Amino acid sequence: MESALTARDRVGVQDFVLLENYNSEAAFIENLRRRFKENLIYTYIGSVLVSVNPYKELEIYSKQQMERYRGVSFYEISPHIYSVSDNTYRAMKTSRKDQCILISGESGAGKTEASKKILLYYAVTCPTNDRMAALGDRLLQSNPVLEAFGNAKTLRNDNSSRFGKYMDVQFDFRGVPVGGHILNYLLEKSRVVHQNPGERNFHIFYQLLNGGDEMLLKTLYLEKNPHNYNYLAKGNCPRVSSINDKNDWKVVMKALSVIGFTEEEKLLSIISGVLHLGNIQFGEGEEGETYITTETQILLGVDGSALTEALTHKKLTAKGEEVMISPLNFEQAMSARDALAKAVYGRTFNWLVEKINQSLALKSSSVIGLLDIYGFEVLQHNSFEQFCINYCNEKLQQLFIELTLRSEQEEYETEGIAWETVQYFDNKIICDLIEEKHKGIISILDEECLRPGETGDLSFLEKLEDTLGGHPHFVTHKLANGKTRRVMSREEFRLLHYAGEVNYNVKGFVDKNNDLLNRNLKEVMCQSDNQILSHCFHREEVMDQKRPEMAATQFKNSLMKLMEILMSKEPSYVRCIKPNDAKQPGRFDEVLVRHQVKYLGLMENLRVRRAGFAYRRHFEAFLQRYKPLCPETWPNWHGRLADGVSTLINHLGYKPEEYKLGRSKIFIRFPKTLFTTEDALEAKKPEIGKYACSGSETLGLIVIQSGWRGMKARRRAKRRREAAELIRRFIKGFIYRHNEYGPENDYFLDHVRYSFLKNLRKNLPENVLDKRWPTPPPLVTEASEYLRMLHMRNMVMKYCRRVQPEWKKQMVQKVVASEIFKDQKDSYPESVGRLFLDTRVGISLSSLRDGMFVVHMPTEDNKQKTDVVLQSNHVIELVTKLAMMAALIFTVTLCVACSIRFAVARGKEGIIDFVRGSEMKVAKGKRGHLLVVSHHLGKKAK
Numbered sequence: 001m002e003s004a005l006t007a008r009d010r011v012g013v014q015d016f017v018l019l020e021n022y023n024s025e026a027a028f029i030e031n032l033r034r035r036f037k038e039n040l041i042y043t044y045i046g047s048v049l050v051s052v053n054p055y056k057e058l059e060i061y062s063k064q065q066m067e068r069y070r071g072v073s074f075y076e077i078s079p080h081i082y083s084v085s086d087n088t089y090r091a092m093k094t095s096r097k098d099q100c101i102l103i104s105g106e107s108g109a110g111k112t113e114a115s116k117k118i119l120l121y122y123a124v125t126c127p128t129n130d131r132m133a134a135l136g137d138r139l140l141q142s143n144p145v146l147e148a149f150g151n152a153k154t155l156r157n158d159n160s161s162r163f164g165k166y167m168d169v170q171f172d173f174r175g176v177p178v179g180g181h182i183l184n185y186l187l188e189k190s191r192v193v194h195q196n197p198g199e200r201n202f203h204i205f206y207q208l209l210n211g212g213d214e215m216l217l218k219t220l221y222l223e224k225n226p227h228n229y230n231y232l233a234k235g236n237c238p239r240v241s242s243i244n245d246k247n248d249w250k251v252v253m254k255a256l257s258v259i260g261f262t263e264e265e266k267l268l269s270i271i272s273g274v275l276h277l278g279n280i281q282f283g284e285g286e287e288g289e290t291y292i293t294t295e296t297q298i299l300l301g302v303d304g305s306a307l308t309e310a311l312t313h314k315k316l317t318a319k320g321e322e323v324m325i326s327p328l329n330f331e332q333a334m335s336a337r338d339a340l341a342k343a344v345y346g347r348t349f350n351w352l353v354e355k356i357n358q359s360l361a362l363k364s365s366s367v368i369g370l371l372d373i374y375g376f377e378v379l380q381h382n383s384f385e386q387f388c389i390n391y392c393n394e395k396l397q398q399l400f401i402e403l404t405l406r407s408e409q410e411e412y413e414t415e416g417i418a419w420e421t422v423q424y425f426d427n428k429i430i431c432d433l434i435e436e437k438h439k440g441i442i443s444i445l446d447e448e449c450l451r452p453g454e455t456g457d458l459s460f461l462e463k464l465e466d467t468l469g470g471h472p473h474f475v476t477h478k479l480a481n482g483k484t485r486r487v488m489s490r491e492e493f494r495l496l497h498y499a500g501e502v503n504y505n506v507k508g509f510v511d512k513n514n515d516l517l518n519r520n521l522k523e524v525m526c527q528s529d530n531q532i533l534s535h536c537f538h539r540e541e542v543m544d545q546k547r548p549e550m551a552a553t554q555f556k557n558s559l560m561k562l563m564e565i566l567m568s569k570e571p572s573y574v575r576c577i578k579p580n581d582a583k584q585p586g587r588f589d590e591v592l593v594r595h596q597v598k599y600l601g602l603m604e605n606l607r608v609r610r611a612g613f614a615y616r617r618h619f620e621a622f623l624q625r626y627k628p629l630c631p632e633t634w635p636n637w638h639g640r641l642a643d644g645v646s647t648l649i650n651h652l653g654y655k656p657e658e659y660k661l662g663r664s665k666i667f668i669r670f671p672k673t674l675f676t677t678e679d680a681l682e683a684k685k686p687e688i689g690k691y692a693c694s695g696s697e698t699l700g701l702i703v704i705q706s707g708w709r710g711m712k713a714r715r716r717a718k719r720r721r722e723a724a725e726l727i728r729r730f731i732k733g734f735i736y737r738h739n740e741y742g743p744e745n746d747y748f749l750d751h752v753r754y755s756f757l758k759n760l761r762k763n764l765p766e767n768v769l770d771k772r773w774p775t776p777p778p779l780v781t782e783a784s785e786y787l788r789m790l791h792m793r794n795m796v797m798k799y800c801r802r803v804q805p806e807w808k809k810q811m812v813q814k815v816v817a818s819e820i821f822k823d824q825k826d827s828y829p830e831s832v833g834r835l836f837l838d839t840r841v842g843i844s845l846s847s848l849r850d851g852m853f854v855v856h857m858p859t860e861d862n863k864q865k866t867d868v869v870l871q872s873n874h875v876i877e878l879v880t881k882l883a884m885m886a887a888l889i890f891t892v893t894l895c896v897a898c899s900i901r902f903a904v905a906r907g908k909e910g911i912i913d914f915v916r917g918s919e920m921k922v923a924k925g926k927r928g929h930l931l932v933v934s935h936h937l938g939k940k941a942k
């Protein structure tokens with residue numbers, strides 16, 4: 001909008017809320033016209049985008065353009081469908097709330113083009129990977145398929161969607177498009193059997209005849225000439241200059257394969273089957289019975305004779321039992337045939353949508369819904385279809401008013417500003433008139449259809465008059481005053497819709513609401529060889545005695561569901577306008593546009609939006625823009641933002657009725673106030689320039705400055721958005737921290753894990769005796785314990801690798817000592833730090849047959865005699881056991897030489913000489929030695 005403020009004189013205002021005379025329809029249309037002439041087809045009403053069909057290719061949809069709109073707020077840049085797409089996408093990502101974009105407008109206004117542009121924007125700009133790119137392809141490719149089967153050339157649009165479409169684009173938590181789902185509404189099935197002059201049947205029929213190769217057509221028993229088929233000949237318009245059926249056929253076939261279709265053959269045999277069905281001719285017998293004069297074999301995969309029978313007879317049932325078969329007259333047989341064609345096509349279309357949905361199905365976290373649905377329709381002759389379409393628009397208008405008011409009210413509340421009551425027309429009264437139980441038009445129509453006896457359109461009209469006479473929004477010829485009576489036929493009723501008056505002709509209402517297909521025709525279709533058809537016509541449906549819901553009630557119920565879906569999402573709106581009926585570029589037909597402005601409820605929309613304030617902006621943005629206008633805020637304001645804004649507007653002389661300050665935003669009531677401020681800014685610019693520099697560089701500098709400021713502001717805004725998103729994810733994660741790992745808490749849980757590991761890394765125990773270990777959060781207790789064990793093992797392993805055998809022996813000894821003496825003997829603690837020397841304690845004995853052994857004792861104590869000489873008859877056993885008991889404490893030395901030295905006292909040694917002899921004895925030997933003679937057994941005894 002900021003750019004709108006400066007550009008307002010040349011190309012009108014970019015946002016209608018800036019129109020001074022916002023109640024003037026003429027001013028509104030003039031603004032649209034001025035912009036349209038400049039190829040500026042988009043204008044806002046607040047955040048609602050109004051789009052005028054240019055009927056020519058504009059250079060505004062390139063990839064570069066997409067880049068311009070990425071991450072930029074509405075008001076920072078000129079209006080565009082990409083801006084709506086981007087803001088919606090970002091709102092979904094940051095608020096995690098599902099969004100929807102409601103696109104409305106009359107036939108040919110550009111709804112489908114708008115929805116395709118939105119889809120393309122997401123396909124190009126959203127993050128993706130190979131798998132998702134394939135899915136995005138499927139999403140885009142669903143368009144040509146749906147258009148082939150659901151679009152047709154009408155007088156108003158060469159590629160008119162003849163069904164309503166709601167598509168969910170599903171995104172995962174990273175904002176990657178991961179799937180889609182389509183809901184379709186009220187396909188115009190009557191087009192299969194009838195087209196007005198200048199119109200065509202659905203595109204697929206012509207594509208097949210033009211694009212299908214000879215072999216295929218031969219297999220399907222088809223000929224190329226569309227005139228040969230009754231169902232294609234009615235509009236007398238098989239060729240359309242803007243349509244290339246042959247090319248489109250290739251596109252559709254390719255799209256089907258991208259989507260992953262394997263049933264093309266069956267699908268095409270149904271399409272050809274419908275064409276053949278249309279060529280079935282009936283003859284009339286003498287007694288009024290009907291017979292078929294043409295071939296019906298192999299049609300739609302069902303038995304020819306069964307089909308013939310079902311097309312010419314009707315099964316009548318009474319009290320649930322079949323009682324008789326009655327022949328159909330010529331008229332009845334024709335309508336049975338057409339009913340079958342419509343049912344086959346309609347159900348196949350639903351099946352197709354189901355198939356596409358299957359190929360797009362994936363689990364998602366957030367959704368952006370696109371509603372591309374028929375706009376309000378007023379034709380020369382309005383019938384049941386227009387009634388349903390306009391009812392749908394009433395519901396959407398109701399939703400629109402409710403949601404727009406709600407969001408306005410919410411903003412006021414958040415900002416702490418008193419809500420000012422907005423006068424608007426509440427169309428609930430019209431919705432009730434149509435849908436109320438028992439009293440509404442749909443209920444009355446259902447009653448008429450179900451009533452026993454002859455039912456009819458005129459008696460339906462009478463019932464309407466009886467029940468609804470006097471309702472302010474309902475009139476019939478009988479109830480009308482003279483003036484209205486003159487313009488109404490006796491078969492019409494008029495509804496005063498929010499968008500204008502529409503006369504509906506009741507002819508066909510009962511039949512269309514009944515949408516009946518004879519039971520025996522359904523039975524035949526259940527048995528079709530074609531699996532698509534046997535899927536579409538289910539046996540249970542035939543068995544079920546309950547009457548299915550009437551068409552209008554079905555539509556009403558599906559609309560209720562749609563309303564629920566839309567209510568649960570944050571809406572954005574695109575309102576499409578058709579500038580002329582000739583589909584020509586550059587022509588702006590004011591009467592036609594005024595009509596649409598009225599029934600799109602745009603003036604009402606503008607009034608609601610402008611009821612309170614024309615402009616609202618965050619303090620920061622407002623201050624940033626207008627701070628040069630006040631010496632106290634220029635060049636920088638250092639206090640609170642709210643105070644800065646107050647200082648600024650006081651300086652500018654805003655009157656209290658012109659504005660309100662909320663908690664974070666300023667609300668300005670009149671555009672005039674804003675324009676005056678904007679003009680003051682314009683006038684100030686040279687001075688601001690001088691402040692920064694002088695002379696001819698001024699202008700450039702202003703541009704650079706403002707560009708730099710803009711960039712900085714964008715960066716800041718981006719950082720803020722990212723931070724907000726981070727905090728939001730964090731809080732949500734915290735709330736769901738006890739849930740399974742998933743999109744809601746993954747960020748939080750990852751963060752907890754990461755933080756723990758980071759902390760652990762800094763605080764790992766450094767040796768086996770270091771018992772520190774950070775306390776883990778509950779989420780990672782098990783992992784932490786495991787890590788602790790691993791780390792300990794690792795430290796032990798490293799430690800062990802460093803331990804020498806000598807050292808190991810010491811440790812083993814120390815462990816044994818600890819087991820024996822720890823806390824038992826007072827001298828133990830002193831021993832812990834000292835090495836156990838091998839030399840300190842030991843046993844020596846000779847290798848001979850004597851029983852002597854010497855226990856060597858420590859020699860530190862001077863006074864104490866040390867070594868002990870002992871004798872035993874069981875020296876081997878004794879020493880072994882001693883050695884075993886204290887294997888590593890003692891060293892047992894076997895003395896192969898014949899003498900053992902031992903300590904007698906400090907510094908004094910004794911020597912024992914061992915010799916072999918005939919008998920054992922211990923005696924005093926030479927030089928004071930002790931002589932030990934051991935018994936020698938000789939070789940044998942060994």
Ligand SMILES: Nc1ncnc2c1ncn2[C@@H]1O[C@H](COP(=O)(O)OP(=O)(O)OP(=O)(O)O)[C@@H](O)[C@H]1O
Binds near residue numbers: 053055058162
């Ligand atoms: N933004 C655009 N740029 C160029 N041409 C456009 C644009 N929007 C619409 N058109 C032209 O107008 C034609 C009709 O548009 P579109 O089919 O989107 O209308 P619609 O509102 O969906 O109509 P219907 O309700 O009949 O389906 C398109 O085939 C295209 O030629």
